[in-house]
Amino acid sequence: MGDLNLRELLRWSWRQLTSMRTALILLLLLALASIPGSVIPQDNIDAFKASQWREDHPDLAPIYEKLGLFSVFDSVWFAAIYLLLALSLVGCILPRTRVYWRGLRAAPPKAPRNLTRLPDSATYRTSEPVDDVLARAQVLLRKRRFRVLAAEGAVSSERGYLREAGNLLFHISVLIVLAGFGIGSLFGYQGGVIVWKDGGFSNNLTQYDDFVPGSLMQAEDMEPFSFEVTDFDVNWLMSGPRKGMAQKFVAHLDYRETPDGEEKEYDLKVNHPLSIGGTDLFLIGHGYAPSITVRDGNGDVAWSGPVIFLPEDQATFTSFGVVKAPDARPRQIGLEGLLYPTYANVDGNPVSLFGDDRNPRISMLAYVGNLGMDSGDSQSVYVLDKSRMTELKKNDGSMFRVDLFPGQTKKLPDGAGSVTFEGMRPWVRIQISKTPGKGVALGGVILALVGLLGSLFIRPRRVWVRARREDEETVVEIAALDRSGGGEVGTELAEIVASLRAGDVREEKS
Amino acid sequence: MSNTQWENLSVQALAVVAVVYFLALLAHLVEWAALRKLPTDAPLDQRTRTFGRFGFLLTVIGAAVQLVALVGRGMAADPNRVPWGNMYEFVITGTFVLVLAYLVLRGRFSLEWLAPIVVGFALTVLMVAELTLYEEVVPLTEALSSPWLVIHVVAAVIATGAFTLGGILSVLYLVKERKPDTTTGFLARVPELDALDRISYRIHAFAFPVWTFAVLIAGPIWAHYAWSRYWGWDAKEVWAFITWVVYAAYLHARATAGWKGRNAAIVALVGVGTLWFNFIGINYFFGGSSQHSYAAPSVVQEPVRSSYDLI
Ligand code: HEM
Numbered sequence: 058m059g060d061l062n063l064r065e066l067l068r069w070s071w072r073q074l075t076s077m078r079t080a081l082i083l084l085l086l087l088a089l090a091s092i093p094g095s096v097i098p099q100d101n102i103d104a105f106k107a108s109q110w111r112e113d114h115p116d117l118a119p120i121y122e123k124l125g126l127f128s129v130f131d132s133v134w135f136a137a138i139y140l141l142l143a144l145s146l147v148g149c150i151l152p153r154t155r156v157y158w159r160g161l162r163a164a165p166p167k168a169p170r171n172l173t174r175l176p177d178s179a180t181y182r183t184s185e186p187v188d189d190v191l192a193r194a195q196v197l198l199r200k201r202r203f204r205v206l207a208a209e210g211a212v213s214s215e216r217g218y219l220r221e222a223g224n225l226l227f228h229i230s231v232l233i234v235l236a237g238f239g240i241g242s243l244f245g246y247q248g249g250v251i252v253w254k255d256g257g258f259s260n261n262l263t264q265y266d267d268f269v270p271g272s273l274m275q276a277e278d279m280e281p282f283s284f285e286v287t288d289f290d291v292n293w294l295m296s297g298p299r300k301g302m303a304q305k306f307v308a309h310l311d312y313r314e315t316p317d318g319e320e321k322e323y324d325l326k327v328n329h330p331l332s333i334g335g336t337d338l339f340l341i342g343h344g345y346a347p348s349i350t351v352r353d354g355n356g357d358v359a360w361s362g363p364v365i366f367l368p369e370d371q372a373t374f375t376s377f378g379v380v381k382a383p384d385a386r387p388r389q390i391g392l393e394g395l396l397y398p399t400y401a402n403v404d405g406n407p408v409s410l411f412g413d414d415r416n417p418r419i420s421m422l423a424y425v426g427n428l429g430m431d432s433g434d435s436q437s438v439y440v441l442d443k444s445r446m447t448e449l450k451k452n453d454g455s456m457f458r459v460d461l462f463p464g465q466t467k468k469l470p471d472g473a474g475s476v477t478f479e480g481m482r483p484w485v486r487i488q489i490s491k492t493p494g495k496g497v498a499l500g501g502v503i504l505a506l507v508g509l510l511g512s513l514f515i516r517p518r519r520v521w522v523r524a525r526r527e528d529e530e531t532v533v534e535i536a537a538l539d540r541s542g543g544g545e546v547g548t549e550l551a552e553i554v555a556s557l558r559a560g561d562v563r564e565e566k567s
Numbered sequence: 568m569s570n571t572q573w574e575n576l577s578v579q580a581l582a583v584v585a586v587v588y589f590l591a592l593l594a595h596l597v598e599w600a601a602l603r604k605l606p607t608d609a610p611l612d613q614r615t616r617t618f619g620r621f622g623f624l625l626t627v628i629g630a631a632v633q634l635v636a637l638v639g640r641g642m643a644a645d646p647n648r649v650p651w652g653n654m655y656e657f658v659i660t661g662t663f664v665l666v667l668a669y670l671v672l673r674g675r676f677s678l679e680w681l682a683p684i685v686v687g688f689a690l691t692v693l694m695v696a697e698l699t700l701y702e703e704v705v706p707l708t709e710a711l712s713s714p715w716l717v718i719h720v721v722a723a724v725i726a727t728g729a730f731t732l733g734g735i736l737s738v739l740y741l742v743k744e745r746k747p748d749t750t751t752g753f754l755a756r757v758p759e760l761d762a763l764d765r766i767s768y769r770i771h772a773f774a775f776p777v778w779t780f781a782v783l784i785a786g787p788i789w790a791h792y793a794w795s796r797y798w799g800w801d802a803k804e805v806w807a808f809i810t811w812v813v814y815a816a817y818l819h820a821r822a823t824a825g826w827k828g829r830n831a832a833i834v835a836l837v838g839v840g841t842l843w844f845n846f847i848g849i850n851y852f853f854g855g856s857s858q859h860s861y862a863a864p865s866v867v868q869e870p871v872r873s874s875y876d877l878i
Contacts, residue, residue, distance in 0.1 A: 502784050
């Protein structure tokens with residue numbers, strides 16, 4: 058007994074789940090559930106903003122965290138909605154495919170008893186025999202690409218069978234897109250790396266600055282390519298309303314698809330990624346890396362090389378950067394400050410006028426002490442941990458800054474050492490991503506669109522013609538029925554009636 | 568002609584457009600005022616018909632001049648480009664498509680009664696755009712210079728225009744439904760509820776595949792090239808998706824018995840709401856966090872946002 062109830066309950070739930078109304082509600086729910094993802098900063102879209110938001114809302118943040126509101130599109134409840142929708146979709150497609158399959162080969166249904174009761178119908182009388190009318194009706198409807206069946210003094214016809222096929226194709230394609238999207242997020246990866254001019258990269262995990270693997274992605278899936286940035290060009294607009302805007306970024310790459318493959322060249326530009334196997338390389342950012350040499354208190358070179366500065370302001374490329382010299386003795390040295398690519402002094406304030414490096418200058422504060430790099434914790438190269446460092450001041454206690462143009466050297470106070478600004482180099486940020494399944498997803502949406510067009514614009518309709526003898530005359534009744542819910546059949550009915558009568562030779566004569 | 572001349576031409580053309588649409592609106596209002604007392608089945612008098620034709624003619628002229636304004640915008644840029652680089656340009660193109668759609672479909676679906684609404688709507692939106700959104704002509708940013716921009720935006724603008732038209736019909740449906748028995752005036756000459764529902768459905772059925780193409784095919788392809796991912800749940804993308812889902816729900820609602828008509832009209836209005844919120848709201852409220860931030864263009868718009876992700 059309980060068993061039966063359970064089965065009934067299951068069957069009832071299944072029927073509810075696969076009903077059209079549920080699909081509708083789930084669709085609206087999906088739309089509703091996406092909204093928080095656009096309002097609350099998302100971890101995997103703008104991590105910086107998300108963490109800032111957490112700091113600004115200490116009370117709400119833990120609650121939001123629990124609800125998964127910082128990664129809505131990976132959250133359990135969002136997944137629950139689209140999985141239910143997918144399930145409902147399957148439950149909808151399967152029976153409909155079966156019905157459609159049967160319906161495909163079925164004959165058009167018999168004419169209803171009373172054709173004139175249908176909303177779109179017409180009647181006329183003629184002296185022509187019944188059989189002639191019906192025979193001509195069959196020819197005529199066939200010509201109009203109707204499937205035709207004659208029986209019991211009437212002709213039944215139907216066309217537009219492909220609408221349902223389009224509809225099914227559309228719904229199946231939604232599942233294909235979902236699969237393609239899923240494959241991409243499970244087996245793909247996305248990473249970014251900043252490489253300066255003359256710098257190189259080879260595709261393995263350790264070389265990335267940031268890396269987001271799909272949950273089932275394997276290290277072997279990474280194609281063994283490597284490249285070197287040989288040059289970077291940018292074109293600065295010198296006039297017009299967007300004066301100062303940079304255009305036509307080109308990073309010239311020498312690359313190899315495999316370690317012992319031949320070397321090839323590629324000009325990497327925005328909107329023109331380089332594809333190597335299934336992996337794509339995109340140019341998505343640029344900036345400057347001033348070359349800096351730090352000598353320590355003993356006069357030895359403690360650090361020398363380009364240092365990546367991150368642009369803080371896209372208009373002028375004023376950039377922020379940090380230099381760490383852990384090898385400096387007796388005390389470690391750290392620098393933190395700004396780079397002005399086209400330096401000018403405006404009312405006593407240092408500014409950059411322009412993004413191009415016409416007059417570069419660095420302006421940094423210097424610290425000595427313990428950089429905290431031995432603790433084992435990993436440290437960002439863009440942040441200076443000043444908790445165990447002291448800022449260097451001039452001997453009179455006033456503020457000390459390392460302000461340098463290229464080629465200049467500044468001695469640090471206290472005999473701590475010196476800093477030299479050797480020169481400028483551009484860097485480019487390259488996004489590297491592998492998204493398997495993107496072809497599947499694209500194929501899916503295209504199929505969906507094709508199905509959709511069929512489903513929306515093919516209008517299934519039925520036409521019946523019945524003729525019978527009455528008072529020495531033939532009474533012809535014609536009716537048409539639109540089955541798509543969006544169409545009118547009045548015009549078509551009128552056309553059919555007109556051509557049916559036009560063929561009536563005898564009537565024309567009389 | 569120099570770029571500045573083209574730009575001035577565009578600005579002046581739009582001023583002309585505003586005046587012409589205003590006159591067209593007046594003509595149609597006179598037409599409809601004359602019809603106020605007239606029962607639906609009574610024939611139109613000469614004067615009314617003249618005003619109606621006059622309004623139509625003015626609308627055609629207005630649309631033609633608006634096309635000139637659009638071309639001028641594109642020619643003013645160096646290099647020449649499609650006039651779809653910022654919100655201002657998107658609005659003047661979108662209203663043009665709306666008016667054009669009305670003009671083209673007018674004969675086929677007997678849309679004469681739509682005239683005052685479409686012209687009034689286009690005029691208002693154009694004026695608001697002129698006052699609040701105007702921007703000088705500037706070259707497209709690097710990420711925007713792609714043939715996919717053209718394809719994506721053309722499709723999105725067409726769909727937006729059509730959805731808006733569908734939304735207007737849905738409002739009319741709901742209004743008329745409350746007073747089904749009016750026999751005189753504007754409302755009486757709006758088609759029957761059934762017909763309204765059907766025309767509205769047809770327009771949505773046209774717009775939906777176009778929107779699908781714009782935001783789920785062309786958009787992702789372009790995003791793949793420009794931003795290295797084809798779908799990133801960026802605020803703009805989220806809302807485009809929401810709009811798509813709501814209109815899918817509309818089409819379902821239409822197919823479900825009991826949801827036709829009134830409920831379908833409500834879902835369609837929710838759809839238009841999400842569409843316009845995406846266009847205006849997202850740019851203003853989340854302009855900075857969306858990569859589609861043409862609301863407040865920074866001088867260099869190349870996407871380097873992710874440089875901050877480096878930890
Ligand atoms: C991801 C979920 C879904 C989406 C995006 C979606 C979308 C659509 C769209 C856009 C249409 C209108 C175009 C057409 O007539 O083919 C449609 C129609 C239809 N859908 Fe869905 N659908 C979904 C799920 C479902 C489910 C779960 C069912 C089953 C209950 C369903 C049943 C139908 C039916 C029967 C029609 C035909 C309506 C008619 O005859 O006009 N759909 N769907």
